[in-house]
Amino acid sequence: LAEKLAKQSQLPAQTLDGTRIQLCANIEFPHETVACLERGADGIGLYRTEFLYLAASDEPSEEDHYQAYAEVVKRMEGRPVVVRTLDLGADKMGRGKLAHQENNPFLGLRSIRLSLRNLDLFRPQLRAVLRAAALGDVRVMFPLVTTIGELRQARMLLKVVAEDLADAGVPYRSDLPVGMMVEVPAAVVMLDHFAKEVDFFSIGTNDLAQYTLAVDRSNEYVADLYQSSDPAVLRLIQSSIDVAGAHNIPISVCGEMSSNPARALLLIGMGVRSLSVPPSALPRVKKAIRNVSIEQCEAIAKRVSRLESARDVDLYLLDRLSELA
Numbered sequence: 001l002a003e004k005l006a007k008q009s010q011l012p013a014q015t016l017d018g019t020r021i022q023l024c025a026n027i028e029f030p031h032e033t034v035a036c037l038e039r040g041a042d043g044i045g046l047y048r049t050e051f052l053y054l055a056a057s058d059e060p061s062e063e064d065h066y067q068a069y070a071e072v073v074k075r076m077e078g079r080p081v082v083v084r085t086l087d088l089g090a091d092k093m094g095r096g097k098l099a100h101q102e103n104n105p106f107l108g109l110r111s112i113r114l115s116l117r118n119l120d121l122f123r124p125q126l127r128a129v130l131r132a133a134a135l136g137d138v139r140v141m142f143p144l145v146t147t148i149g150e151l152r153q154a155r156m157l158l159k160v161v162a163e164d165l166a167d168a169g170v171p172y173r174s175d176l177p178v179g180m181m182v183e184v185p186a187a188v189v190m191l192d193h194f195a196k197e198v199d200f201f202s203i204g205t206n207d208l209a210q211y212t213l214a215v216d217r218s219n220e221y222v223a224d225l226y227q228s229s230d231p232a233v234l235r236l237i238q239s240s241i242d243v244a245g246a247h248n249i250p251i252s253v254c255g256e257m258s259s260n261p262a263r264a265l266l267l268i269g270m271g272v273r274s275l276s277v278p279p280s281a282l283p284r285v286k287k288a289i290r291n292v293s294i295e296q297c298e299a300i301a302k303r304v305s306r307l308e309s310a311r312d313v314d315l316y317l318l319d320r321l322s323e324l325a
């Protein structure tokens with residue numbers, strides 16, 4: 001059985017009609033690359049680097065960042081690795097000097113906002129990513145980008161840091177691809193503008209659902225209202241896919257939504273050709289992909305686009321998946 005599973009894991013994530021889907025993995029620690037490769041991941045679609053910060057008692061140095069990224073890049077042997085810059089704050093704060101109290105932490109000083117206000121934190125990370133990118137196919141991605149101004153500030157800092165490296169004669173990759181998470185409704189609304197200033201997008205359905213539905217995703221009192229298959233969330237996802245397509249900017253989905261096989265097929269039907277899921281979800285998502293045609297996925301998406309509630313969407317998807325599997 002183990003042998004059979006190992007063999008299956010190396011098959012491509014391809015639909016019955018031969019459309020190749022890029023199926024990557026989300027990781028938090030370098031050692032997880034072992035599980036990713038065993039399960040045949042096409043790359044790392046989301047490296048949540050804040051865990052480097054959360055796991056350590058001291059603030060990680062540039063060298064700590066670099067060693068971790070270099071390990072991931074080497075282990076992935078030429079496959080793409082998307083390094084997301086620190087997404088600290090809200091549910092991921094830890095101790096340290098950045099810890100602070102807020103009334104609404106998910107609407108507060110988190111993620112790219114926190115990095116842009118703490119350049120002593122952000123700069124060493126950007127230096128490390130640029131340096132690690134000299135070792136393989138590394139791309140950098142900024143989380144929770146809400147305004148064009150934030151994206152420009154982050155890109156400007158990246159440029160300044162790269163110039164410092166060049167001046168010091170430190171090897172780095174000068175044409176590092178730069179992307180952003182699409183996880184705030186404001187970014188979806190303005191995506192045509194963002195499309196002119198990034199190399200790729202990745203939809204974070206966890207935060208996109210939270211901010212679209214006005215539901216704190218860590219609040220147990222409203223957990224039943226938190227639904228990534230809510231039609232309002234789906235419309236924002238569809239709009240993002242369409243705008244990215246119109247501007248020829250690659251777009252993937254790295255939120256938890258894509259780790260559910262039925263929802264993954266829905267996303268493919270909506271036009272997505274790249275997904276990133278937790279390593280544990282790779283086998284089931286790949287299996288679902290290999291069992292359908294794009295035409296079937298598109299039919300699912302078409303039907304779902306007419307539904308009015310998350311419940312209707314989930315019931316329909318459950319029904320379809322049992323027929324297809």
Ligand code: PEP
Pocket residue numbers: 046048087183203204205206207208254255256
């Ligand atoms: C998301 O918001 O969907 C996402 C992938 O990022 P995180 O869960 O780390 O906030």
Ligand code: MG
Pocket residue numbers: 143183204206207
């Ligand atoms: Mg997020």
